[in-house]
Amino acid sequence: MTEKDFELAGIRTVEEQPLRAKRKWYKEYPVVSMLFLGIMIVECFFCEQIMTVNPTYMDLEHCNVAPGRKFLFGTDTLGRDIFSMIWYGGRVSLLIGFVATAISTAIGVLFGAVSGVASPRADAFLMRAVEIVLSIPNLLMIVLLQAVLGGAGVIGISIVIGITGWMSIAKVVRTEVRQIRNSEYVIASKCMGGSFWHILWRHFLPNFWPSIMFMVVMNVRTAIVAESTLSFMGIGLPLEIVSWGSMLALSQQALMTGSWWMILIPGCFLIVTLMCVTDIGNSLRRDSNQRQSNL
Amino acid sequence: MSEILIDVQNVTHHFKLNRKTAICAVDQVSFQIKKGEILGLVGESGAGKSTLARCIMNLYQPTAGRILYKGIDTCDRRQFKEHKKMLQTKRQLIFQDSTSSINQRMKAVDIIAEPLRINHVHTPRGSARAEAEFQLHYVGMDAGCLDKYPPELSGGERQRIAIARALSMEPELLVADEPIASLDVSIQAQIINLFKHLQKEHGFTFLFISHDLAMVEYLCDRVGVMYQGRLVELAPTRDLFSNPQHPYTRTLLSAIPLPDPKRERNRRKGVYDAQKS
Numbered sequence: 110m111t112e113k114d115f116e117l118a119g120i121r122t123v124e125e126q127p128l129r130a131k132r133k134w135y136k137e138y139p140v141v142s143m144l145f146l147g148i149m150i151v152e153c154f155f156c157e158q159i160m161t162v163n164p165t166y167m168d169l170e171h172c173n174v175a176p177g178r179k180f181l182f183g184t185d186t187l188g189r190d191i192f193s194m195i196w197y198g199g200r201v202s203l204l205i206g207f208v209a210t211a212i213s214t215a216i217g218v219l220f221g222a223v224s225g226v227a228s229p230r231a232d233a234f235l236m237r238a239v240e241i242v243l244s245i246p247n248l249l250m251i252v253l254l255q256a257v258l259g260g261a262g263v264i265g266i267s268i269v270i271g272i273t274g275w276m277s278i279a280k281v282v283r284t285e286v287r288q289i290r291n292s293e294y295v296i297a298s299k300c301m302g303g304s305f306w307h308i309l310w311r312h313f314l315p316n317f318w319p320s321i322m323f324m325v326v327m328n329v330r331t332a333i334v335a336e337s338t339l340s341f342m343g344i345g346l347p348l349e350i351v352s353w354g355s356m357l358a359l360s361q362q363a364l365m366t367g368s369w370w371m372i373l374i375p376g377c378f379l380i381v382t383l384m385c386v387t388d389i390g391n392s393l394r395r396d397s398n399q400r401q402s403n404l
Numbered sequence: 405m406s407e408i409l410i411d412v413q414n415v416t417h418h419f420k421l422n423r424k425t426a427i428c429a430v431d432q433v434s435f436q437i438k439k440g441e442i443l444g445l446v447g448e449s450g451a452g453k454s455t456l457a458r459c460i461m462n463l464y465q466p467t468a469g470r471i472l473y474k475g476i477d478t479c480d481r482r483q484f485k486e487h488k489k490m491l492q493t494k495r496q497l498i499f500q501d502s503t504s505s506i507n508q509r510m511k512a513v514d515i516i517a518e519p520l521r522i523n524h525v526h527t528p529r530g531s532a533r534a535e536a537e538f539q540l541h542y543v544g545m546d547a548g549c550l551d552k553y554p555p556e557l558s559g560g561e562r563q564r565i566a567i568a569r570a571l572s573m574e575p576e577l578l579v580a581d582e583p584i585a586s587l588d589v590s591i592q593a594q595i596i597n598l599f600k601h602l603q604k605e606h607g608f609t610f611l612f613i614s615h616d617l618a619m620v621e622y623l624c625d626r627v628g629v630m631y632q633g634r635l636v637e638l639a640p641t642r643d644l645f646s647n648p649q650h651p652y653t654r655t656l657l658s659a660i661p662l663p664d665p666k667r668e669r670n671r672r673k674g675v676y677d678a679q680k681s
């Protein structure tokens with residue numbers, strides 16, 4: 110093509126002016142929570158370097174030792190070093206949190222999007238199905254699934270938690286998709302030959318992501334709590350697999366012997382992690398609300 | 405030049421409002437567009453122009469009638485499926501309202517390159533970004549807009565991004581539904597020249613929908629006039645503007661203001677009444 114054929118009438122470069130008053134970066138993000146959570150994740154990931162002894166080794170000569178120089182956080186009733194277990198078990202707990210969230214988010218997004226683009230009748234059917242599942246208490250469903258699936262491993266329990274936590278995400282996704290599925294850019298994309306996956310990824314996801322971001326982060330919390338609860342009740346991970354939940358499962362014996370460190374230390378780590386996740390989730394919600402009002 | 409690209413035969417489209425009533429947005433419309441031709445379609449708003457364009461693009465299934473594109477009946481499910489890929493790449497639609505026809509959460513470069521990505525087209529200009537930049541230049545914008553989001557652009561710039569998106573596939577048939585209605589006059593002229601250039605040099609075929617009669621007169625080879633869902637007149641541009649046959653066309657033409665104030669004062673504006681004629 111020759112550029113001379115037709116004159117470009119209005120090319121005009123627009124100069125960009127930097128914003129003068131930018132908000133301080135540390136006020137926009139929940140820095141403290143992110144820092145804590147980051148440290149936690151890194152230390153759990155590199156737990157091999159941190160651990161002083163093998164966390165699964167049962168040192169039967171040193172059972173129920175209070176925190177001291179040799180055992181920083183003490184040992185539990187089976188003689189395992191709690192300091193090493195914290196990191197080693199944290200890895201499992203966080204892994205379960207993230208894997209379960211990934212599973213539940215994927216199912217929720219997919220189910221919601223399918224329901225959103227389906228015909229009104231199919232949509233009503235799918236949504237009633239979601240409501241029925243939603244009306245079953247979560248823990249009950251997890252316990253039932255756990256019983257059906259049998260033996261519990263880290264991945265197994267993540268799947269069980271994952272496939273019981275997607276319903277609320279699906280409902281939000283479905284509502285958002287129904288709103289935008291008839292907008293012209295989706296029609297245009299379909300007209301150009303865009304497949305369901307393309308439209309989901311390129312058009313739907315960016316639009317509903319801010320609305321479900323908060324729920325996704327909160328799902329991490331729910332999953333970690335669910336794992337701890339299950340393990341605490343003795344139907345989650347067995348005692349041999351170290352996680353924060355299975356560490357807490359020893360607490361009944363610990364209460365009788367008065368060894369506070371067995372409960373308090375894993376409990377504190379659990380609570381701090383959960384608070385960090387909640388804080389990050391809350392600030393995300395605040396952020397997305399603000400951005401929407403800016404549009 | 406005389407090969408018929410698209411053949412619209414007795415297309416009717418009803419919108420069902422409820423169980424009892426339906427409105428007839430397009431009523432028994434037939435016309436043909438030859439390859440390399442620009443067909444204008446004018447008519448007041450609500451005349452059914454957009455509905456007809458959407459029927460041609462397979463966005464609506466016509467209630468009755470056939471639309472043949474190169475001999476392929478696009479309203480027939482089976483034939484459409486068979487030639488789906490070709491039909492989706494070779495026909496492009498420019499929507500009337502650019503604010504809603506582009507995703508506000510996508511960057512301009514992604515919007516323009518979207519059809520390329522969908523159809524895995526490898527362009528002569530290399531990357532999708534280079535292609536987007538080229539197309540953006542084509543519609544008269546500089547590369548600085550590539551990484552902007554639509555809310556940061558003006559209405560005219562958004563519309564030109566929508567045009568660039570349609571052009572990026574280098575379609576054979578471009579259905580432009582009032583593409584220049586939201587642009588200011590100098591950019592209107594530029595886009596019109598661009599369309600003319602595309603027709604002359606690259607053999608694009610256009611269905612150009614507009615209510616700007618001056619632009620239609622300048623750009624189009626033939627003009628169809630729609631009124632209440634019907635195509636009341638279809639004639640070569642010169643004939644239509646010099647010797648309108650249908651009373652509605654005459655009314656429409658009489659609404660064009662004249663540049664000479666003396667003649668403008670004496671101009672008689674007609675009122676067309678469908679019941680009377």
Ligand SMILES: Nc1ncnc2c1ncn2[C@@H]1O[C@H](COP(=O)(O)OP(=O)(O)O)[C@@H](O)[C@H]1O
Nearest residue numbers: 419427429447448449450451452453454455456
């Ligand atoms: N989705 C729809 N549902 C019901 N009626 C519609 C719809 N779209 C358009 N119409 C009606 O069809 C007629 C033609 O509309 P349209 O094709 O948009 O006109 P134009 O583009 O010529 O202004 C109008 O009377 C309008 O009210």
Ligand SMILES: [Mg+2]
Nearest residue numbers: 453454455500
């Ligand atoms: Mg219209």
